[in-house]
Amino acid sequence: MASLSLPRVLQLKKNSLDAEREQFEKFQTLAIQKAINANETPVKEKHVRSTLIGTFKEQSAVTYWMVAIRLPLQENRIVAWKFCHVTHKLLREGHPACLDDSQRHIGMIENLGKLWVHLREGYGKLVHLYCNLLVCKLKFHARNPRFPGNMQLTAEELDAIAENDVNNYFQLCVELFDYMDEILNLQAAVFDSLGNARANSMTASGQCRLAALIPCAQDASQLYDCNVRLLFRLHASLPSDTLAGHRERFRQQFKKLSSFYKHASSLQYYRNLLTLPVLPSNPPNFLQQSDFGTYVTPVVTIPEPPPDEIDSVGSLIDTSDTMSQATMDNLEDFDRPSPSPQPDPIVERDRLIDHLQNELKRMRSEVSQLVQERNTMIGSMREHCSRIESQLHNAKVELEEEKHKAEILAVQTPEIKQKLTETEEKAKVTDEKFQKLKGAYTQLREEHITLIRQKAEVDKLSASLRAAAAQHESAKLALQQQLNDRNKDVELLQQSASSSEEIEAYKSEILSLRTELEQSRQKELELETLKASMEALEIEHNTATKEQEEKLTTVTNELKETTETLEKIKQEKEEREVELSRVKEELVGLRESSGEEYKKVVEEKEAALKQVAELQQQHLQEKELLETRLGHAESKRLNAECELQDLLQHNTVLEADLAALKRQLEEAQKALQNQTTRLVTCAGEVALEVANGALESFENGQAGDTVTAAADLAAKALDELARHIEVSGNEESVLKSAMFAAHNTAQLSAYVADVSNVSTDIALAEKLNTECRSMLMATKECLESIKGGSIVGSHCSDARSRVRSLMTSAAAADRLNSGARSVDDELADMDKAIEEAASQIENMLAATRAGSSGVKLEVNGKILDACTTLMGAVKILVQDARKLQNELGDPKTRQKMYRKNPQWSEGLISAAKAVVFAAKLLVTSADEAVGASGQVEGVSAAAHEVAGSTAQLVAASRARAPPESPALARLTQASRAVASATGALVAAVKAGSALVLEQEALDTSALSLTATRRLEMESKVRSLKLETALDAERARLAALRKRHYQLAQLEENGNVENGKD
Structure with a gap:
């Protein structure tokens, strides 16, 4: 019963907090998608403001990035541009945690910029530069986390960040310069994209680009202020030569920033959105610290939005009740009459405004604190719910496991009882062994303690004996010294023949001293004996100690092993007890901490435990039933033995039938083997025939002939398949036709793919691909019908007709591609045309020299000499261009390259034709110049045409040439020679024209007034x-x-x- 209610508990409903979070995410997603759309219009401030308020409510930018990365940033350039704009606003004006949350997306922003940089016009370059700016800003804040997103700092805060260290000032100044460079590069690119027409600032497309420069202008003013302050600090601490690079870089940025502010101030669009400062005409002089006193911080101000837009956050944070109540209280206090004189109403109004503002700040802080506490509570409740759900799941799993264990126990009960008995016996033996080892260990420990005490007493005794020996030794030495003194005295007395009494006295004294000496010697011997006995005792003690320690170590090891075994058994018991107590504690805790929903869970858990107990009871009952059934099973076993005899008799009959079936199976396998052999032989014949046909076509024909033969074979094979209706009885014929059809249609499709790839007509290539796809699909349907055992003739006929139609179209396209003139032919014709033009000019020069004289001969000779020089240079350039093409490979390789690159080959052919046309034009113009008309201006125009056409030829040849090619270097040198010869020809034409004009000057000396x-x-x-x-x-x-x-x-x-x- 309890197990039926567990799934209902697991299906928890969403609470109000989840609904509120879902509503918030939906609102943020809508605001972000409206702010970042594909319309080329400026971003709407209300949507950006809603996004910023959402970051403060969430205290992070997680939701913003979750929505932003799903936008089509890589597909639409307008979306990418607006994404950069909104992200910049978010980093500047959003919650401070937005900077940290955006650090992990630096790689995505870099990749976005690298993608759009390939679009060199329009928004591509702008998006690339804006992405570089955002990456620079994020990396700057990562290195300097104490800088706020809007870069607004006081002088004290700037000094605190740099820690008043010159090295920090220097490094920070360099980083700010890099930041400023990215902003200036972006604004320059935006204004360049707009052009010189100021009307662009009032169009939607122009405003879409200009709106992104507003946060850039705000950042630029703060960066400029920080740079000025840092440079004055650096010049106060370092020599001016060290900071020359910093001053030069600041001067360049000062000019660009001043131009940016002036340019932006002149636009009508910015006049209603922000007020830009006017920078001084000259940058600050950092070499004079007094200039810092006259420095004024530039400030970019943005007008406040209308009141109706300020209240737009009311949908997120409702403070109307508190605000209205506080306002009414203050207004009542303000209107209450007082006995004192009437105060100034302006002062009272300011005081009321300040009070209301303070109250508003306090309420906002309380609201943010409540939001934070609510978020914390939501997180804790979610964690608690997840824990409860996991516990419910674990309880369900444990319940299933207990059921499974109960079923297993029902089968393994005898084994478990036997194992339990063996385990109890082992535990008893282990316990007895442990008790014995414990007693031995205690006895050894007591003996060890006794020996230690005896050793201490022996040590004390030996120390006292050593002290006594030392005293005896000193006494012995003193007595020996006294004895020697007395002996000397006796000798002196004997020499002096003193009285006998004194001698006797001295003798008695000597005897007493000798007796004392003997006693001291005896004590010394006794001391030596004690020393020997003490050393023997020490040796015995050490030996006994070592033996005791070895025994103690052995017993300790055995005791540890036994203790570990016992501890494991106890630990298992304790774990079971702990688990039981934990379950009980969980039940008690759940009763105390949860509501009605958790009480139901606890009741269901208790019911599950009761069910486990009931299952155990059922297990015992089933055990008894099994024992009763065992008796019945014994009786059934006897009946089964009787039935077994009957089955054995029936088995002999089945074995005879099985032998007959085996013989039939062997015959069927032999037939199948024969059929397989025929199919393999047929496949080999088909493969051999295909290989022989390919070899014959390769040796005797061309690629087109081979493909034509393949198409014919495919059509014949499909025709053969269409004649058969059933596969059975025609296996070999159907197999040959199917293999021929598949192989040859595949070969035909490969040929069509090659033809379409090299075709310059895109429509024709698409048509060939479509027909090839239709042919392959028809062939596939024809071959798939063979699997069912019957062939659909309409499919095979359709495939055959498509094969023939495709072959005709492909052959026509191949002939069209082959019929076009190649680049090598055009270059050869160009070389011949240049040689003919050069020979014609040489002939004209010879004719002019033979038939002209005077100024005309001089002018025509100079012009024709310059034309000859130019044609020689063009001839060398054409030869170098042909050599450069020869370096690309043999003719077949070059032909393949021309067909794979049709646009480049067409450009090269067009350049060659242009050179031929220019050469012919030059010959015609030179002929007219030396003829009767004498017009030399056409020669100058033809020379320019020759220079332009040769430059086009050089550019087309250089496109596919290796950069390190010697022929390319010679071609470049020849191009320069052509340009030089062109200049010489134009100069000769101008000089000839001037010479002719001088000759034809009018003589006015003989003219009258009327004639003049x-x-x-x-x-x-x-x-x-x-x-x-x-x-x-x-x-x-x-x-x-x-x-x-x-x-x-x-x-x-x-x-x-x-x-x-």
Whole structure:
């Protein structure tokens, strides 16, 4: 019964806190998605403000990053730009924890910038620079965590951060310079993207870009202030030469920042959003500390939003009741009459405003504290709920385990009883052994203590004996000295023949001294005897001590092993008791701490425990039933033996049937083996035929012939499959046809893939791919029908028709690709055309020298010599270009490269054609210059055309050339020679024109007044005609250039042929 109610308990409902958290996340997600959208309009401040308020409510930026990383930042450039803008605002004005929460996303911001840097125009470069700025800001705050996000610091706070250390000032100044560089780079890129038209600032697209510079301007002013203060500190402590680099870098940033503020102040868009400071005309002079006294901190101010926008946070934090009550109380106090004179109403109003502001701050702090306490309570309740859920799950698992154990115990009861008996016997034996070892250990310990005490007494005795021996030795020495003195006295007395009484007295004294000496000698012998006995006792004591220690060690080890065994048994018992007590304590704790919901859980847990007890009771009852059933089983066993005899008889009959079935199985296996052998032989024949056909096609034909043969074989194989309806009876034929069809259609698809890859016509390539895919799908359906044992003829016929159609389209596309002229052919034609043009100019030079004279010969000779030099340089350049192409590989390799890179090859062919056209134009212009017309201006225009076309050829050749190629170096040198020869030709044309004009100068000395006026009028008319013709010619030139650019673009895209779109 209890197990049925456990799932209902596990399905806990969401509480109000979870609902509130879900509502908050939904509100934040909506605000962030509205702030960061794909519309090219400025970010709305109300959505950004809602996001910032959410960070203060959550006290982190976790929700913001959770939503931001799911936005399409890598797909939409507008979304990426607005993401950078909102993230910058979040780091500046959000909760202080936003800086720490954003550190782990530095890698994502860097990768976003690296992605958009490939889009070199528009927002790509701007997003890259803004990502660099955000990464620089995050790394700066990671290195300097005491800097706030808005960078607003007082002078005291700045000194405290730098710890008044010159090294810290120096390093901090460098980091601030790097930060400022990123801001200045971003603003320069934004203004460059807008262009010089100031009207862009009032359009939605312009405002979308300019709005992001507002937080940049705020950061820049604070960075400028910090840099000025730090540089004055550094110049007060370090020599000026050391800080020269810092001054130069500050000077450059000062110019850029001043230009930024002036440029932004001139825009109408910024006038209503912020007030920018005006920097002085010259930067501060850091070499004079007195300039710091006149320094004024630049401040960027932003007007306060309207009152209706300030109250927008009311949906998040409701303080209306408290605010209204406090306001009413203050207003009542303010309106209450007083006996004193009326105070100044302005002062009272200011006092009331200050009081209300303080009250508002206090209430906000209380609200934030309540929010924090609520979040803490929510976290603790969630943890408690998770613990309760885990305990419920564990209880359910334990209940299932107990049920499983009960079932196992029902089977293993006899073994468990036997093991329990053996365990009890082992425990008794271990206990007895432990008691014996404990008694032996106690006895050994007492003996060891006794020996230690005896050793102490012996040590004391030996010390006293040593002291007595030392005293006896000193006494012996003293007596020996006295004896010697007395002997000397006796000798002196004998020499002096003193009286006999004195001699006798001295003799008696000598005898007494000798007796004392003998006694001292005896005591010395006794002392030596005691020393020997003491040493013997020490040796015996040491031996006994060692033996006792060895015994003690052995007994201790055995005691430890026994103790460990006993401790393990006790520990197991204690663990069971602890587990039981823990369950009881959990039940009691759950009763005391939980509500009705937890009481139900406890009751269900108790019911589960009761159920376990009932299961145990059932186990005992089942055990008794098993014992009763055992008797019945014995009787059944006898009946089973009788039935076994019957089964044995039946088994002999089945064995005979089994032998017959085995013979049939062997025959079927032999038939299957024969069929498999035929199929393998058939597969080998097909493979050999395919290999022979491929070898024959390779040796005698081309790749196209091989593919054509493959397509024919595939069509024949599919036709053969379509003739068969059933697979059975036609296995070999169906197998051969299926293998031929699969192999040859695969070969045809590979050929079509190669043709479509090298085709320059995208529509044709897509058509070939579509037809190839349809052919393969039709072949697949045809082959899949073989699995069912029957072949669908319509599928095979459809596949056959698609194979033939695809082969026709692929062959046509291949012929179209092969029919195009190659780059090598165009280069060869270009070389021939240049040689012809050079020979024509040489012939013109020879004809001019033979048929002209005077100034005309001089002018034409200089021009044709310059043309010859230019054509020689162009000829060398063309030869070097061909050599550079030859370095790319053999003709087959180059042809493959041209087909794989159609745009590059078309560009190279276009450049070669342009060189040929310019050379022919130069020959024509030179012919006209030396002819009757004598117009040398066409030669100058043709020379410029030659220089432009050769530059195009050099650029196209350099695109695929190796950078270290010698031919590329020679080609570059030849290009410079062509440019030099072009300049020489233009100079020769100008000099010739000047020489002709000097010769044709008008002689006015013989003209009358009337003739002079007539010639003047004619000159004016001619000049007006020439000006009109010049304007018309310029308009014609502009139209031709426009058409030229259009045709060149169409030709690059492959949409023009023979001058027709």
